[in-house]
Amino acid sequence: MIKHKVTFLSSVIMYLLCACSNNLDKREHLTLSSVTTTNSAEEAYNLSKDVSSPESVQLFPEDFFWDNTDESTPFGSDEGDTALGDFRTWRKQNPTTNLSICLDWVIQEVGEMSPETYLTQIVDRSQIEKQVKDDSFDDQQYIYTLDVSIIATVLGQFVDEGKIDKEAQKYIHIALSRQIVWSELQGWDVYTDHLKIIKERLNKVS
Numbered sequence: 001m002i003k004h005k006v007t008f009l010s011s012v013i014m015y016l017l018c019a020c021s022n023n024l025d026k027r028e029h030l031t032l033s034s035v036t037t038t039n040s041a042e043e044a045y046n047l048s049k050d051v052s053s054p055e056s057v058q059l060f061p062e063d064f065f066w067d068n069t070d071e072s073t074p075f076g077s078d079e080g081d082t083a084l085g086d087f088r089t090w091r092k093q094n095p096t097t098n099l100s101i102c103l104d105w106v107i108q109e110v111g112e113m114s115p116e117t118y119l120t121q122i123v124d125r126s127q128i129e130k131q132v133k134d135d136s137f138d139d140q141q142y143i144y145t146l147d148v149s150i151i152a153t154v155l156g157q158f159v160d161e162g163k164i165d166k167e168a169q170k171y172i173h174i175a176l177s178r179q180i181v182w183s184e185l186q187g188w189d190v191y192t193d194h195l196k197i198i199k200e201r202l203n204k205v206s
Contacts, residue, residue: 047066047067047068047075047084047159048066049066052066052159052160053158053159053160053161053162053163054162055158055162055163055205056155056158056159056162059158059201059202059204059205060198060201062197064194065194065198068080068081068084071191072188072190072191072194073194074148074151074152074155074194074198075152075155075156077148079144079145079148079149079152080148080149080151080152081152082149083148083149083152083153083156084152084153084155084156084159086153087102087152087153087156087157088156088160090102091157091160098165098167098168099153099154099157099164099165099167099168100165100167100168100171102153103115103150103153103154103168103171106146106149106150106153107146107150107171110141110145110146110149111142111146112142113142118171118174119174120174120177122174122178123174123177123178123181125181128143128178128181128182128185129185131143132182132185139182143178143179143182144179144182146175147175147176147178147179147182148175148179150171150172150175151172151175151176151179151198154168154169154171154172154175155172155198158205163205164202164205169202169205172202173199173202176195176198176199176202177199179195180192180195180196180199183195
């Protein structure tokens with residue numbers, strides 16, 4: 001159903017980790033060579049309610065949210081799964097850094113656009129329809145992969161920390177809104193329903 005670009009995304013995430021670290025206080029700076037690559041799958045991708053923040057379990061009690069095997073869920077696609085694991089790796093290096101810094105890099109490197117242009121205007125339905133129909137525009141990459149990466153990264157923070165940094169909240173609301181339109185155009189009804197639930201619930205997160 002979805003043609004994933006995992007190799008490209010993984011390389012972008014590695015660049016993101018390095019780039020974000022370069023913008024940190026020296027006390028938090030760690031080079032990529034110091035990042036362990038032996039984390040177990042359980043540590044990187046565990047979505048058990050037992051080890052997640054109480055806030056996330058309370059807000060998202062539905063089983064679909066915690067399913068990392070279904071592409072219609074936040075962490076079930078290759079892109080979502082990768083984003084969650086890499087968020088956790090990045091957070092270990094940067095325990096106090098605002099999430100918006102890395103989201104800026106995701107937008108620049110995955111979406112090849114300026115963070116300043118990732119605004120509500122890109123959610124315009126007529127524009128998205130044109131982009132989907134335009135053979136020269138890679139909507140799988142610049143809409144789907146970009147938005148899913150942002151959604152999974154931000155939700156990863158909420159699952160692990162029970163909060164979403166204020167500066168990062170605008171990004172996930174835009175990503176969810178655009179994904180809802182995009183998924184409707186694809187006729188992906190289950191995915192659309194899941195996105196709408198997540199979007200409505202996140203309105204309760206301050």
